[in-house]
Amino acid sequence: MASGSESLQKPISKAVQGRQARRREEELLVWPDLVFIEFISALLFMLTLTILSILINAPLQDRANPSHTPNPSKAPWYFLNLQELLLHMHPAIAGVLVPTIAVGALMAIPYLDNTREGEGKWWASPRAKINAKVGAFVGFFGTLLLILFNESKHVWLFEKATTLQWPSALNWLKNTRAIQTEIPWPESIRSISIGEKLFKTELLGLPPINLVLDIPKLLVEQIIPMTTMIGLPIILAVVAGKMNIAQTKRDYAILIFSAFMATWLMLTISGTALRGAGMELMWPWNVKPPVT
Amino acid sequence: MTIEKPAKPSLEERIYNYVMNGRVVKSIIRSGYPNTPRNQMLMVATNVFLHLHPTRINRTHVKITHTFCLGGLSFFMFLGLTITGVLLMFYYVPSVERAYEDMQAIQSTVRFGFLMRNLHRWMAHSMVLLVFMHMMRVFYTGSYKPPREFNWVVGVLLLVLTLLLSFTGYLLPWDELAFWAITVGTQMVGSAPLFGEANRFILIGGYEVGANALIRFYTLHVIGLPLITTVFMAVHFWRIRRDGGLAKPL
Ligand code: HEM
Numbered sequence: 070m071a072s073g074s075e076s077l078q079k080p081i082s083k084a085v086q087g088r089q090a091r092r093r094e095e096e097l098l099v100w101p102d103l104v105f106i107e108f109i110s111a112l113l114f115m116l117t118l119t120i121l122s123i124l125i126n127a128p129l130q131d132r133a134n135p136s137h138t139p140n141p142s143k144a145p146w147y148f149l150n151l152q153e154l155l156l157h158m159h160p161a162i163a164g165v166l167v168p169t170i171a172v173g174a175l176m177a178i179p180y181l182d183n184t185r186e187g188e189g190k191w192w193a194s195p196r197a198k199i200n201a202k203v204g205a206f207v208g209f210f211g212t213l214l215l216i217l218f219n220e221s222k223h224v225w226l227f228e229k230a231t232t233l234q235w236p237s238a239l240n241w242l243k244n245t246r247a248i249q250t251e252i253p254w255p256e257s258i259r260s261i262s263i264g265e266k267l268f269k270t271e272l273l274g275l276p277p278i279n280l281v282l283d284i285p286k287l288l289v290e291q292i293i294p295m296t297t298m299i300g301l302p303i304i305l306a307v308v309a310g311k312m313n314i315a316q317t318k319r320d321y322a323i324l325i326f327s328a329f330m331a332t333w334l335m336l337t338i339s340g341t342a343l344r345g346a347g348m349e350l351m352w353p354w355n356v357k358p359p360v361t
Numbered sequence: 362m363t364i365e366k367p368a369k370p371s372l373e374e375r376i377y378n379y380v381m382n383g384r385v386v387k388s389i390i391r392s393g394y395p396n397t398p399r400n401q402m403l404m405v406a407t408n409v410f411l412h413l414h415p416t417r418i419n420r421t422h423v424k425i426t427h428t429f430c431l432g433g434l435s436f437f438m439f440l441g442l443t444i445t446g447v448l449l450m451f452y453y454v455p456s457v458e459r460a461y462e463d464m465q466a467i468q469s470t471v472r473f474g475f476l477m478r479n480l481h482r483w484m485a486h487s488m489v490l491l492v493f494m495h496m497m498r499v500f501y502t503g504s505y506k507p508p509r510e511f512n513w514v515v516g517v518l519l520l521v522l523t524l525l526l527s528f529t530g531y532l533l534p535w536d537e538l539a540f541w542a543i544t545v546g547t548q549m550v551g552s553a554p555l556f557g558e559a560n561r562f563i564l565i566g567g568y569e570v571g572a573n574a575l576i577r578f579y580t581l582h583v584i585g586l587p588l589i590t591t592v593f594m595a596v597h598f599w600r601i602r603r604d605g606g607l608a609k610p611l
Contacts, residue, residue: 091605096417100401103414103423110430111437118441118487122479129468132461136567142541144549145531147489147524151549161500164549165557176517178500179510187503194503201501261588289445319503342424359537 094284111217140346150333156348157219157245158294167298171329182322200309200320207305211328212335215297217324220350221242245293249285258284304327413598415606427502435523436594437585438488445481446583453533455579459573460535473491484526492523504608512600515593522590529582532575543578544570 097103144152153165187194192201217223222242224235235243241251265272266276271277302325309315315324345356370378380386381394382540392403402416421427452471453463467474496516505513532543547570551561568571603609 071548092419093417095420097420097423098398098401099405099414099416099418100395100411103418104405104411106425107430107433110425110434114434114437114487115441118480118483119476121483122476125479125483126468127482128532128538129464130538131535133535135540135571139537139541143526144542144546147527148546148549152545155549158553160549161554161557165553172517172521175520176514179505179513183507183510185506185611188506189504189610190421191502193610194380197501230431277525278458290430323501330497357583359587 075130141344141348141359143340143344143359146341147336151345152338152348153216153336153340153344157216159290162291162294174329178322178326182318184318186317186319194317194319195322196314196316196320200315200323201327203309203314204305204324204329205331208328208331209335211301212332213339216339218337219246222350245289246294249289252285254285255278259286413602415602418606419609421609428607429438429494429498431491431498435488436492436497438484438491439590439594439608441484441563442481442488443587446482448477449481450583455533455575457535457575460533464534464536485530489523489527492520496520502608506608509600509604509608512604515597515600518596519578519590519593522586522593526582526586526590529586532570532578533582535575540570543574547574 143149151168154167157163187197192198224243227233227235241247243251261284262284263280263282268278272316305328306321306324308314309324310321315321337351342353342356343350345351346359376534387393390404390405390408392400395401395404398429404409405414405416449467450465452474454460464478467478471477478557499516528543528546543565547561547565550564553556553560562568564574564577565571566577
């Protein structure tokens, strides 16, 4: 009998265990305390947006004309981060793989950091702020540096600073693409015909595979970007761990989430404000509305 | 011993009582005017809109700096977008021939049309921003921890839905901006290694953005995605209550 009622009292799952006891003495009435705040904030927003809408018209350009492309053509701003990525790697990675993995990783956060540390309060854990700052700093400026590198701005800086030419022996370091174009790769690995050499599907009566593998291209468009995007966060986490900045699961979660959000922000800023005609990198004040 | 007689109600009090506790007001607000704690709690518990809330809430969660009202404002944007969106639907026909001209008419000749369109546009941008900021506030307050893991997942879905809602709406004005933004955006879908082209074909109903794409995006924008979003919002709000209200320190 006793054991029966005991098992009844046992929480069924971790989730139920997780429910916090209500502390009535700390509670306020929703009406008026909360409803009032909600009402005021809704009112303020409505007011601001109405004034904004009276002052600034939503854009309406010329009628769509499929036959001439404006330069540059840009996606809506919240997708310009992906469009920026697109300039640096294979479109399947930038346009599909990265967003899919990003959404999956966001969803996984609570299952990876499943501790109760730092719950229910801003910056509640002891190292929350430092991890957020380090992550955001590294994410933001790391991404900026990578963009500048891929746009050969280090070459520009070198030539500006020394008035010398960039040494031609280092041409392959001009940007990532140069690794493909400036290194004398043997012809044999530039076009490996998968269908002819590896998978002879026509022997099985299947259609032949017309895939031609270009190893240097694969390296530049897929392997290097993937390694960078996976490797740099791992390095950041390991270094932060070694320096005792990150110690608990919550610390690592804050570090990586902040780095990710800052990276996303930098990519959005770059795609929006630093890319002009031809998606060239330029100062924001040189970015003109697209010419059609 | 003197017995204190209650003062006779003044005229104002009688009018107040007559109106506030009269048959009309009572028929709308059963619990009576919310001027006592009992009536205030009944007000929240029995009103279909207010009962999304609990009747009482932890002191710290009322502080603006805890949530900055971001989730609530995201929801408010959704409501505002629904209202202005319905009004825009009165004038807008999603056909290649008419879409752009209808937009011009809304902007110039329809009375308050410009206000509806501008509000709809700026609210859409605000909603994307607010949802992002809401996610950050939930993250940095550590409010995704057990038992709220699943509600975080629902939240991420809401974020994706918000982006899709905004993206599908972007095509509808059928101007240069709309056309090329959607062309560029859907090209990304097309680049997927598996079924990329097939998915792009399904999404825009052809190999190029055209009349089929317009009607697909329109249908998704005005009914498909809003319905799905409403369902997930219902789950989101229900789960906040089921998980014991907002997260608080242990
Ligand atoms: C359309 C989008 C969304 C709407 C309308 C919405 C609405 C709300 C509202 C009204 C609250 C109550 C507290 C508050 O205002 O902060 C809330 C809490 C919450 N939201 Fe959202 N939300 C949305 C998107 C998201 C996203 C993108 C996430 C996370 C990825 C998320 C995760 C959560 C969680 C975990 C809570 C509970 C917070 C706590 O216990 O303190 N929501 N949401």
